[in-house]
Amino acid sequence: xxxxxxxxxxxxxxxxxxxxxxxxxxxxxxxxxxxxxxxxxxxxxxxxxxxxxxxxxxxxxxxxxxxxxxxxxxxxxxxxxxxxxxxxxxxxxxxxxxxxxxxxxxxxxxxx
Amino acid sequence: xxxxxxxxxxxxxxxxxxxxxxxxxxxxxxxxxxxxxxxxxxxxxxxxxxxxxxxxxxxxxxxxxxxxxxxxxxxxxxxxxxxxxxxxxxxxxxxxxxxxxxxxxxxxxxxxxxx
Numbered sequence: 001x002x003x004x005x006x007x008x009x010x011x012x013x014x015x016x017x018x019x020x021x022x023x024x025x026x027x028x029x030x031x032x033x034x035x036x037x038x039x040x041x042x043x044x045x046x047x048x049x050x051x052x053x054x055x056x057x058x059x060x061x062x063x064x065x066x067x068x069x070x071x072x073x074x075x076x077x078x079x080x081x082x083x084x085x086x087x088x089x090x091x092x093x094x095x096x097x098x099x100x101x102x103x104x105x106x107x108x109x110x111x112x
Numbered sequence: 113x114x115x116x117x118x119x120x121x122x123x124x125x126x127x128x129x130x131x132x133x134x135x136x137x138x139x140x141x142x143x144x145x146x147x148x149x150x151x152x153x154x155x156x157x158x159x160x161x162x163x164x165x166x167x168x169x170x171x172x173x174x175x176x177x178x179x180x181x182x183x184x185x186x187x188x189x190x191x192x193x194x195x196x197x198x199x200x201x202x203x204x205x206x207x208x209x210x211x212x213x214x215x216x217x218x219x220x221x222x223x224x225x226x227x
Contacts, residue, residue, distance in 0.1 A: 034215070043116075043202050043219050043220055044155070044202075044218050045218070046215045049215070099171070100216075102155045103154060104153065104154035105154055
């Protein structure tokens with residue numbers, strides 16, 4: 001069964017600090033992995049997509065990594081801001097499947 | 113306004129009543145989806161549609177039905193609501209469900225409470 005596990009479940013950090021969120025998956029065959037950001041009361045918005053051949057991709061202060069061999073991805077947030085407070089969801093799609101597999105998300109709170 | 117619009121934003125519904133959640137997109141996307149999001153469980157797919165005229169069951173389809181009469185609209189119907197259907201419902205769309213490289217765009221959600 002395809003599964004996506006995210007850790008930690010929740011995280012509290014101080015403004016300006018860095019943090020790293022983890023995503024482990026068992027989806028096979030692998031097609032791509034997306035990180036979404038979901039603000040409270042809003043729908044998820046895509047931050048970045050990783051395909052099999054990509055190891056690192058940055059989007060401003062967000063940097064995603066992918067290790068297809070160990071089936072792990074991470075999302076690193078640099079110099080956190082209050083607006084980074086949100087849920088971050090890892091979504092993995094397998095080749096040939098119409099249905100992506102969602103992780104349960106990591107809830108990040110950035111305190112001033 | 114480009115994007116996905118859901119209605120209503122929130123609703124309190126008596127158990128046993130019928131309810132249709134509306135979803136409209138103006139991006140001419142082929143694929144549309146309905147998810148429910150519950151605390152601690154994340155987003156779970158209810159139904160999807162690859163293109164107008166076709167629908168498919170997702171992970172948790174029981175108690176829900178959908179239709180896709182045209183490209184833009186994808187309503188979700190609860191025939192007889194039960195308290196376990198209390199949740200936040202998100203509609204999403206993408207250009208296709210094929211290779212999966214296309215991004216899914218989500219609506220703002222409908223918060224449904226069944227009492």
